[in-house]
Amino acid sequence: MSDKPTRILQAAARLIARRGVRGLRVERVAAEAKVSTALIYYHYSDRTGLLRRTLEFINERAVHYTDAAFDADADPLAQLSQMLRLELQDDAEVRENSAAWGELRATAVFDAELREQLAAATARWVADLAGLIDGAKAAGQVATGIDSAAAAERLTAQVEGLSMRWLSGSTTLERARALLAQAVALELGTGRAG
Numbered sequence: 001m002s003d004k005p006t007r008i009l010q011a012a013a014r015l016i017a018r019r020g021v022r023g024l025r026v027e028r029v030a031a032e033a034k035v036s037t038a039l040i041y042y043h044y045s046d047r048t049g050l051l052r053r054t055l056e057f058i059n060e061r062a063v064h065y066t067d068a069a070f071d072a073d074a075d076p077l078a079q080l081s082q083m084l085r086l087e088l089q090d091d092a093e094v095r096e097n098s099a100a101w102g103e104l105r106a107t108a109v110f111d112a113e114l115r116e117q118l119a120a121a122t123a124r125w126v127a128d129l130a131g132l133i134d135g136a137k138a139a140g141q142v143a144t145g146i147d148s149a150a151a152a153e154r155l156t157a158q159v160e161g162l163s164m165r166w167l168s169g170s171t172t173l174e175r176a177r178a179l180l181a182q183a184v185a186l187e188l189g190t191g192r193a194g
Helices: 004-019 026-033 037-044 047-069 076-085 092-108 112-138 148-167 173-188
Strands: none
Touching: 004 026, 004 037, 004 047, 004 092, 026 037, 026 047, 037 047, 047 076, 047 092, 047 112, 076 112, 076 173, 092 112, 092 148, 112 148, 148 173
């Protein structure tokens, strides 16, 4: 069993994924995590603190499962493709993370503080991908004229959109993965789908 602060964050992520940010109530999180509301206030001060820390937690989980793509011996293009594919897994934690991320992104439209935190997390993701694209350029896998940051930004947006379509039943997981592989090939001009 995980420690109580982790259980609280897991419960908050689950509730955001299911009910959205507006449905996030400290009392519901406490019941879901099987802890007292006082313990939540002790660790996170208030609902806003809990929400901010839950966004960090969701981002940390995504980094954890996408880190599987990083291999010192693998080529940068393969790592990039794998890192993006790992965002489209039929895994409960990945689905929950993606749904919660989408809910947080939608809420950030109206919440400047959350928008700032989400923008910083997105910028880190884009920078990681841009670094891999730069590595692929150095390895001669993609054209040197490609704007790495812009390509990374478009690819992360593509993953988010495909994830939402898959999670909402608008497309299948297989189709989302195929479209993503095509997007990588088109974006980076590799001619290989994946």
